[in-house]
Structure formats: structure tokens, C-alpha cells
Amino acid sequence: MYQHIMVPLDGSELAECVLSHVEMIAKSCQVPRITLIRVATPLKLYSGFDYGGLEVAMAAEVMQRIEDDNVKTAEEYLQKQVQRLETKGIIAQAEVVFGDIADSLINFAEKNRVDLIIIATHGRSGIKRWVLGSIADRILRTSKIPILMVQPQDSGATA
Numbered sequence: 001m002y003q004h005i006m007v008p009l010d011g012s013e014l015a016e017c018v019l020s021h022v023e024m025i026a027k028s029c030q031v032p033r034i035t036l037i038r039v040a041t042p043l044k045l046y047s048g049f050d051y052g053g054l055e056v057a058m059a060a061e062v063m064q065r066i067e068d069d070n071v072k073t074a075e076e077y078l079q080k081q082v083q084r085l086e087t088k089g090i091i092a093q094a095e096v097v098f099g100d101i102a103d104s105l106i107n108f109a110e111k112n113r114v115d116l117i118i119i120a121t122h123g124r125s126g127i128k129r130w131v132l133g134s135i136a137d138r139i140l141r142t143s144k145i146p147i148l149m150v151q152p153q154d155s156g157a158t159a
Helices: 015-029 056-086 101-111 126-132 135-142
Strands: 004-008 033-040 093-098 116-120 147-150
Touching: 004 015, 004 101, 015 056, 015 116, 015 147, 033 056, 033 101, 056 093, 093 101, 101 135, 116 135, 135 147
Parallel strands: 004 033, 004 116, 033 093, 116 147
Antiparallel strands: none
């Protein structure tokens, strides 16, 4: 039934609650392709801002190093999660993309023929969701791909 499942992870234990669901679905549906994905977001350089005596060009260079480190950290994290699934007999691949989180996930899913997205919802509601936003909610409202949203059992969803 499913040929390619995408699993967005943000590095939190909360997001990892989906992995047991991924495991079950992958085994029972014999899914041949699982992609664990994390988005590294670009830093913004603001003109007119005091970068502690750094010139804008130097600040941009420092920011590039930080972004590169973020990508490396994301890759290392995802490889650990891939290994975690492999110990349970699930073959998965890791993918780090760069950009806006929700847009990057939706674009990846569409370009790579993902037919199911399994994502954790952090359980925010009311004002917290409005102020902090919700990646899972944006994906749900924008993507044409079926989505399984998993709310952690101890997420404590409150307004």
C-alpha cells in the first residue's frame, strides 16, 4: 500500500514518539522506503544591526559556519535514528534539507513521491499554537499527501 513514508524529526524526544508507529506500519505494510528528514533553517542577517564589531561580510561568514554546523548536527542525529530503526529490522534513509521547515517538508514529499507523512504534533492549542505556530498544522493544511499525526501521550496539550 505505502511505498515511501516520510518522517519529519526535529531532534526532540517528543517528535520521536512517531518511531514506534513508523515501525509498526513499515513492518505490517512492508514499506520499501522510509525517509527520516530534518530541516535546517537559514539564519537571517539584518542590515543596520550591530554584530558586536563584526563587519557584515564577516558576520555572514560566521553565520554560514553556524548553518553548516547545524546541518552536520542534523545529519548525525538522523543517522542515530536510522540505526535505531535498523536494530528493529526497518531500513530507512536520512535526509537533511535546508529552508523554511513546513515548505521544505512539503516540497520534499511532493518531489520524492512520498505517499504517507507520519509526524508528531506537539499538542499545542489555543494561544500557544497561534503564537508559536505549528509545523504539523501547516503541513496538514497544505499537503495533498495523507498524514498520520501522532500526539505524544504525555504532551499535556493546553491552551
